[in-house]
Amino acid sequence: MVFAGKRPNNLGISNGKLASCPNSPNCVSSQSRDASHQIAPLIFTSTPEQAITNLKQIIESLPRTKIITESKDYLYAEFKSALLGFVDDVEFYLDRTANLIHVRSASRLGQSDLGVNRKRIETIRAKFQ
Template sequence: MVSSIQGLAPITNPLNSVLIEKKLINVDQKFIQLVSLAEGLPRTEVIESGRNYWRGVCRSLIFRFPDDLEILKLDVRSYIDRSKGIIQIRSAARLGQSDLGVNLRRVEYLFNQLEKF
């Protein structure tokens, strides 16, 4: 689902999906930590896992609705500080017009947990 070298595909419905991008220090380590956190989410199946990109499907508890979750590490490192970079996380419902904020809470949870490392 990666759209291009520029980053993840844009969201098409802000009522059931979210795309958040953060500039981080130690981006390689942070990417590994985010992937670990994502793989630990309940009812999450890993679809693809690579050096810079991870994709999984998260299912709701009762009805098992699928949400696509993607994590992308963009290498935009300067010559001054090779540890800086950007990570994008995209979480989107496959079904329905609204997700009642589930995808936003998921992405916020991942970034909040990342700060605890």
């Protein structure tokens, strides 16, 4: 667990927003304004309840994943890397009015994530569609 790092204290929803990405390239967010961190939100056509249930099932089906916090409009999960046990913090915020789920995926430690956070969200998106 050397590479797990400490759980950030800035997670969650604040004024309808997830935390901003740090300057390091190891974070993506659908609410980010800059191209290096920007990623599209998930779009749903089902009910919000079905969307969050579906998302939770996808997250639970992925390896080395643990859901930490869950509410009707928010999911927070930790994803652990296979090799060294690096932990990424991944958040999902359901926007009922826009039929979107905002996403934020960030590594706790290091600088580069070799695109892992972006790939993870795209994998979840592919399963979610």
